[in-house]
Amino acid sequence: MRIAVPNKGRLHEPTMDLLERAGLHVEETADRQLYADTVDPDVSVLFARAADIPEYVADGAADLGVTGLDQARESGQDLADLLDLGFGRCRLVLAAPEDGDITEPGDVAGRTVATEFPRITRDYLAERGIDAEVVEVTGATELTPHVEMADAIVDITSTGTTLQVNRLAVVDEVLASSVRLFARPDVVDDPKVGEVETAFSSVIAADGKRYLMMNAPSDRLEDVKDVIPGMGGPTVMDVADGEEDHVAVHVVVDERDVFGVISDLKSVGASDILVTEIERLVE
Ligand SMILES: Nc1ncnc2c1ncn2[C@@H]1O[C@H](COP(=O)(O)OP(=O)(O)OP(=O)(O)O)[C@@H](O)[C@H]1O
Ligand SMILES: O=P(O)(O)OC[C@H]1O[C@H](OP(=O)(O)OP(=O)(O)O)[C@H](O)[C@@H]1O
Numbered sequence: 001m002r003i004a005v006p007n008k009g010r011l012h013e014p015t016m017d018l019l020e021r022a023g024l025h026v027e028e029t030a031d032r033q034l035y036a037d038t039v040d041p042d043v044s045v046l047f048a049r050a051a052d053i054p055e056y057v058a059d060g061a062a063d064l065g066v067t068g069l070d071q072a073r074e075s076g077q078d079l080a081d082l083l084d085l086g087f088g089r090c091r092l093v094l095a096a097p098e099d100g101d102i103t104e105p106g107d108v109a110g111r112t113v114a115t116e117f118p119r120i121t122r123d124y125l126a127e128r129g130i131d132a133e134v135v136e137v138t139g140a141t142e143l144t145p146h147v148e149m150a151d152a153i154v155d156i157t158s159t160g161t162t163l164q165v166n167r168l169a170v171v172d173e174v175l176a177s178s179v180r181l182f183a184r185p186d187v188v189d190d191p192k193v194g195e196v197e198t199a200f201s202s203v204i205a206a207d208g209k210r211y212l213m214m215n216a217p218s219d220r221l222e223d224v225k226d227v228i229p230g231m232g233g234p235t236v237m238d239v240a241d242g243e244e245d246h247v248a249v250h251v252v253v254d255e256r257d258v259f260g261v262i263s264d265l266k267s268v269g270a271s272d273i274l275v276t277e278i279e280r281l282v283e
């Protein structure tokens with residue numbers, strides 16, 4: 001089983017981090033530029049440009065691929081979208097000069113749209129019956145409306161800073177994108193693919209969750225349960241060799257609830273409260 005991952009750019013580090021946290025440590029080797037083994041002898045990694053990953057997966061050079069939905073759509077390849085990995089969130093938008101006369105999608109009819117995503121752009125225009133010329137560029141798309149190369153663009157935006165700096169306004173959203181785990185359709189039922197998917201999803205499920213452990217007086221257990229906004233009920237255990245009137249309570253809670261829950265727990269008599277991170281959570 002081979003996974004194609006971004007070799008550089010903004011998607012590289014978060015992808016390597018995810019592999020590590022999923023227990024698929026990537027071995028450091030001399031030719032790490034191209035291929036690397038992981039601690040699992042059945043799983044190796046192929047490093048490739050984010051834009052090339054859909055082709056590599058479709059052609060069989062890799063079985064799985066980690067890249068943006070925008071790249072998968074632009075490739076036109078038929079890939080199974082297995083899992084949203086939650087990073088690389090951005091929007092592909094139709095944008096035009098702030099002070100210009102393009103304020104709705106139909107206004108680009110008969111005009112020129114510059115983009116690094118010609119397939120997505122043509123599909124978008126065709127779906128709306130808008131007849132516009134699409135010019136493919138390979139970067140600095142935001143500049144093209146200012147040098148008479150284009151009247152509008154379709155490009156990535158996230159904070160909006162780049163559009164703003166270039167005095168461009170969003171006319172319409174073309175695609176909401178994030179990084180996904182993609183598979184070639186013929187391997188989706190392979191048990192190893194399921195293993196990788198579970199490993200990745202367990203990391204994502206654990207993100208933003210904390211594990212709380214505490215001691216509580218047995219007769220306050222119902223009060224403790226009432227203040228815990230846990231996933232499922234808490235696990236309650238007798239304290240070995242401990243005071244008989246106390247139990248140990250373990251529960252998973254959202255990170256954002258921890259602060260409030262701790263003071264609530266103390267007020268209903270819980271003590272020795274421990275908060276720990278969770279590496280992985282298989283639901
Ligand atoms: N500003 C952004 N915020 C969030 N995600 C982004 C942003 N820009 C790009 N992405 C996502 O990252 C993917 C890869 O972007 P891109 O191919 O531009 O690589 P890069 O990380 O910018 O490196 P380089 O452009 O140097 O190759 C895009 O297809 C998109 O899914
Ligand atoms: O809305 P913003 O937060 O400003 O982000 C949008 C910008 O981010 C990406 O560029 P990137 O930083 O990857 O530079 P690149 O053009 O070199 O790829 C994208 O191509 C936009 O230009």
Ligand SMILES: [Mg+2]
């Ligand atoms: Mg970029």
